[in-house]
Amino acid sequence: MHEVLEQIQKLGIVPVVKIDKLEDAKPLAQALIEGGLPCAEVTFRTNAAEEAIRIIASEFPDMLIGAGTVLTTGQVDRAVNAGARFIVSPGLNPKVVKYCMEKGIPVTPGCSNPSDIEQAIELGLEVVKFFPAEAAGGLNMIKAMSAPYVSMKFMPTGGITEKNILSYLDFPKVIACGGSWMVNETLLNNGEFDKIKALTKDAVMKMLGFELRHIGINAKNETEADGIASTFENLFGFAKNTGNASIFAGLGIEVMKVPYLGNHGHIAIAANYLERAVYHLESRGFHFDEATSKYDKGNKRTAVYLKEEIGGYAVHLIQK
Structure with a gap:
């Protein structure tokens, strides 16, 4: 498994963020770091995403920053040039996956059924994003697919909250979970970074369960x-x-x-x-x-x- 994915596995939670305003990038990253999760998947769903990744990567070089909702090879180039260290996509596009692998960029495409998993195996992937996790059958679906595809590992995203994250992480084939409850859009738009920090810390403490x-x-x-x-x-x-x-x-x-x-x-x-x-x-x-x-x-x-x-x-x- 790629060293970036190994780091994600140790972190356990990947905050999935949608940044609309560039001025939010730095304080958001600071809040996540101080909350105990020096990691973020910035979705490429806004015009600010690319520059936000660049700001975070420049200001916090030790932070593990990635790009999500990446749909094209052009977006891969933009994200990586801005400082993204991993790529996440909602579905499995063989062209995007091959492009990333040729360049040595860790990529986790979205998969939700056995056919997707078989394509991922054919492409040489060891880890996929299970998306949309809850809507696609949740943990039971992951367990069912893990039976025939014993070597595949998953990063479920979509519907993951503080209430169900432990059930996912308890399953050994899950390396980490993507979640947005600690960085939801309302908090971000209102600039409530102290609350984001507190929710992030709570998420880490709940996960570790000391x-x-x-x-x-x-x-x-x-x-x-x-x-x-x-x-x-x-x-x-x-x-x-x-x-x-x-x-x-x-x-x-x-x-x-x-x-x-x-x-x-x-x-x-x-x-x-x-x-x-x-x-x-x-x-x-x-x-x-x-x-x-x-x-x-x-x-x-x-x-x-x-x-x-x-x-x-x-x-x-x-x-x-």
Whole structure:
């Protein structure tokens, strides 16, 4: 998969924006970046689209900017020359797809049925846009098409909202979702960039779904660990469960038999999608200790610690 699509997969959400006024381009991009989504698909449905892409690409060179509703090879050239790093189209036009692939430009054409998927496979694509997602059968349709086309991945767009996005992202063949609820036309036309920023942040937090899972206490030895766990059991009825390295009291207290990471212990935070969580936190300046990563039998990472301690506690993310 192209590195741009890999980045989109880590982001999880692609804001789909329709810009009518050039003066909105910079503050909109700033709001998306500060909200935690340094990415946008600017649709080629307005006269301002090309120049808006140019402004965003120039002002925010690290932002992943793409062009949507691209219908012709001429629009591909205009979009890429303006700074677009990926192309999205509502349907599958073989001429446009071939043109992009010849130039090494990642393209995700709209597909909504098996015939479209077979054309995409023939053209050498690994990822397509499923559009219009909800109207074309939603997640059930994606799952149905994934059965015979096992190697194809999807980026559903159209009808995706904060209410249904997790159901799409939970399906492993979905790399990301395109959505416009955080950048809807009314907010943009009214210049409500603070609200766009807040909605974008809410979208990211909902996607990542951070939850406190347990608190780890560093005991000096197994005897002390057992005593601490027993105290929680006696106080609150949190049943002890002894493991190789620690003793749990209920589900929320873990007492280490010997001191582990963190001056006082550790805090475990669960996330809906561990790799996306790592990507988003790293983009905000946090760092992870790769040596602490744990993997399941399928070589999927299930846990990793931050390098930084918080209040004397090590913090690790775990996959829900």
